[in-house]
Amino acid sequence: MRDNAAMIWNFVKMHGAGNDFVVLDGVRQDIQMTPERARALADRHFGVGADQLLLVEAPHHPDADFRYRIFNADGSEVEHCGNGARCFVRFVHEQGLSRRNPLRAEISTGLITLDSTDPDGVSAEMGQTRFGPQAVAFDSNGLQTAQIGNDTVYTLPLAGHGDAVLSLVGISNPHAVQVVDDVRTAPVAATGPIIESHPRFANRVNAGFMQIVDRHNIALRVYERGAGETLACGTGACAAVAAGIRRGLLESPVRVQTHGGVLTVAWDGEVLRMSGPAATVFSGQVDIDALTEQLSSKVALNR
Numbered sequence: 085m086r087d088n089a090a091m092i093w094n095f096v097k098m099h100g101a102g103n104d105f106v107v108l109d110g111v112r113q114d115i116q117m118t119p120e121r122a123r124a125l126a127d128r129h130f131g132v133g134a135d136q137l138l139l140v141e142a143p144h145h146p147d148a149d150f151r152y153r154i155f156n157a158d159g160s161e162v163e164h165c166g167n168g169a170r171c172f173v174r175f176v177h178e179q180g181l182s183r184r185n186p187l188r189a190e191i192s193t194g195l196i197t198l199d200s201t202d203p204d205g206v207s208a209e210m211g212q213t214r215f216g217p218q219a220v221a222f223d224s225n226g227l228q229t230a231q232i233g234n235d236t237v238y239t240l241p242l243a244g245h246g247d248a249v250l251s252l253v254g255i256s257n258p259h260a261v262q263v264v265d266d267v268r269t270a271p272v273a274a275t276g277p278i279i280e281s282h283p284r285f286a287n288r289v290n291a292g293f294m295q296i297v298d299r300h301n302i303a304l305r306v307y308e309r310g311a312g313e314t315l316a317c318g319t320g321a322c323a324a325v326a327a328g329i330r331r332g333l334l335e336s337p338v339r340v341q342t343h344g345g346v347l348t349v350a351w352d353g354e355v356l357r358m359s360g361p362a363a364t365v366f367s368g369q370v371d372i373d374a375l376t377e378q379l380s381s382k383v384a385l386n387r
């Protein structure tokens with residue numbers, strides 16, 4: 085039985101190039117997020133609907149302005165979200181949580197710097213960029229590898245769907261990026277889920293499908309860990325550009341065309357910067373326990 089005091093959460097619905105979020109102020113509200121509550125908020129029929137939930141909290145790190153937590157639609161808490169970071173800084177300013185710009189946000193692996201004065205919308209220094217199996221908790225044992233430019237790629241058999249030749253990139257969160265001839269015909273729906281949940285990825289992975297248009301332009305689709313294919317993936321754009329530069333196929337800066345809009349990524353081998361849009365759609369309130377209870381009545385009859 086629920087006690088009488090309903091737990092009402094204020095939220096703002098936002099998106100960055102169509103990658104959409106429910107953003108919650110955990111500074112002025114007592115937000116105790118759980119996987120069940122995240123799934124309920126993200127549900128596009130029983131809840132508000134989103135690819136990810138973003139939670140703004142007071143920082144632990146002395147040099148950070150805020151702590152930035154990210155939950156996928158499946159309820160999993162993850163390390164980073166690039167499109168979300170741009171919405172985060174827009175949210176903090178619009179909600180009057182701080183007027184500071186640039187802002188320093190604490191994520192699970194350290195600090196990122198966000199600047200909302202960028203002419204493209206919002207720019208973010210994306211933190212660490214690492215490469216190879218260790219960067220994405222991948223078991224490469226026994227797999228065929230090859231060297232393309234400065235990148236080592238791994239050939240992953242996909243059980244009846246051919247092989248995927250993968251660059252492995254960590255942008256705090258894990259990415260497996262492959263080059264395809266045409267993103268419009270890339271087997272995202274068929275092979276994205278196989279790669280995302282492949283047992284060789286101990287923590288699952290975001291699966292990127294990148295088409296090289298020219299040395300400064302790509303088109304990109306990403307089947308995201310814990311969310312499925314999204315209209316854009318910020319960390320996925322960063323991972324694809326870094327992989328393309330290491331493979332000798334791209335030069336910084338790179339314009340990344342996604343379903344939902346254009347992101348710009350610059351990488352000098354050290355600092356990775358991304359810029360792009362961040363939009364506020366609407367705000368609202370939810371009775372979070374009622375929402376979570378309703379979702380428990382959802383039954384998947386097609387599996």
Ligand SMILES: N[C@H](CCC[C@H](N)C(=O)O)C(=O)O
Nearest residue numbers: 165166167257308309318319
């Ligand atoms: N699905 C990602 C988190 C969201 C990343 C994406 N929405 C972005 O803009 O970077 C993961 O599980 O690592």
